[in-house]
Amino acid sequence: MNLSKTSKYAFRVLGYMAKDEKALYSARQLYRENNVPEKYLRRLLTHLSKFGFIKSIQGRQGGFTFARDISKIFLIEIVEAIDGTESIRGCILGYKKCAFNFSCPMHDIWEDAKVHVINTLSNTSLKDIQNKMVETDSFL
Amino acid sequence: MNLSKTSKYAFRVLGYMAKDEKALYSARQLYRENNVPEKYLRRLLTHLSKFGFIKSIQGRQGGFTFARDISKIFLIEIVEAIDGTESIRGCILGYKKCAFNFSCPMHDIWEDAKVHVINTLSNTSLKDIQNKMVETDSFL
DNA sequence: ATAAAATGCTATCAATTAGTAGTATTTAAC
DNA sequence: GTTAAATACTACTAATTGATAGCATTTTAT
Numbered sequence: 001m002n003l004s005k006t007s008k009y010a011f012r013v014l015g016y017m018a019k020d021e022k023a024l025y026s027a028r029q030l031y032r033e034n035n036v037p038e039k040y041l042r043r044l045l046t047h048l049s050k051f052g053f054i055k056s057i058q059g060r061q062g063g064f065t066f067a068r069d070i071s072k073i074f075l076i077e078i079v080e081a082i083d084g085t086e087s088i089r090g091c092i093l094g095y096k097k098c099a100f101n102f103s104c105p106m107h108d109i110w111e112d113a114k115v116h117v118i119n120t121l122s123n124t125s126l127k128d129i130q131n132k133m134v135e136t137d138s139f140l
Numbered sequence: 141m142n143l144s145k146t147s148k149y150a151f152r153v154l155g156y157m158a159k160d161e162k163a164l165y166s167a168r169q170l171y172r173e174n175n176v177p178e179k180y181l182r183r184l185l186t187h188l189s190k191f192g193f194i195k196s197i198q199g200r201q202g203g204f205t206f207a208r209d210i211s212k213i214f215l216i217e218i219v220e221a222i223d224g225t226e227s228i229r230g231c232i233l234g235y236k237k238c239a240f241n242f243s244c245p246m247h248d249i250w251e252d253a254k255v256h257v258i259n260t261l262s263n264t265s266l267k268d269i270q271n272k273m274v275e276t277d278s279f280l
Numbered sequence: 281a282t283a284a285a286a287t288g289c290t291a292t293c294a295a296t297t298a299g300t301a302g303t304a305t306t307t308a309a310c
Numbered sequence: 311g312t313t314a315a316a317t318a319c320t321a322c323t324a325a326t327t328g329a330t331a332g333c334a335t336t337t338t339a340t
Contacts, residue, residue: 094152180328180329
């Protein structure tokens with residue numbers, strides 16, 4: 001059960017972009033408004049482009065905009081693209097084969113909570129959080 | 141939502157020890173049976189002693205045994221001792237003040253899943269997983 | 281007493297993840 | 311065509327986390 005800082009950054013930025021889903025955002029606006037280090041975000045944005053969540057428009061007046069319908073971009077896709085599938089779905093004890101051939105001692109107890117998390121992330125799209133954005137300064 | 145590798149190691153070892161809750165285990169037996177690097181586990185064991193989960197008995201014929209009733213050692217205590225309280229309870233976007241003065245855009249959607257995880261970890265003691273242990277080799 | 285078998289401590293190394301710097305490339309305005 | 315404003319790329323640095331090494335200390339068996 002792991003959510004890297006990078007995934008958190010992605011959530012912040014994509015959530016922010018979802019507010020106006022058709023708009024074109026410059027990297028500058030995105031790192032300023034979401035408290036993500038500039039260069040780190042720039043790299044993350046090109047990754048998110050390669051993953052197909054957003055697309056970049058180069059050159060003067062360029063920026064980033066969604067590449068797909070945001071009602072079809074689910075949070076779990078974002079985490080899995082960045083942190084890998086094991087990060088969320090993996091065994092709580094870190095055993096590779098757990099739930100495949102065998103179950104670890106904590107498997108049953110953990111399964112239920114894990115499924116709940118996976119379902120939440122799988123059923124929530126960027127569209128679902130579209131109108132929940134607040135002033136980001138509030139969170140500093 | 142974070143569970144470090146170290147916490148996973150702690151779960152493995154404490155879960156293993158719970159099988160025979162009154163027994164005295166040597167570090168040697170513990171790292172062999174639970175696939176945790178020797179030196180790393182030794183350090184972890186002294187941490188777990190300082191946290192009060194287990195106690196160490198020094199000298200020849202020494203080892204580790206539980207310091208408290210295992211029906212009162214809940215999984216969440218273990219994670220929080222090792223990874224800190226924010227690791228599980230923190231904001232999904234990583235904002236410090238979220239849920240204090242303000243809520244982040246994903247707060248509501250995430251809250252439910254998070255509470256589920258926290259409840260599972262808070263309500264599960266080492267006693268609860270006592271008889272679920274299997275051969276550890278199975279997970280390699 | 282001494283040796284053996286255990287834990288304790290501290291410093292260091294390695295791997296992973298997060299963050300930065302600098303330059304190249306693309307495109308539109310003029 | 312030149313400049314300005316944007317993204318793209320690559321190599322490097324820093325911070326965190328995981329792992330190791332080596333020696334010190336404690337206690338029991340002999």
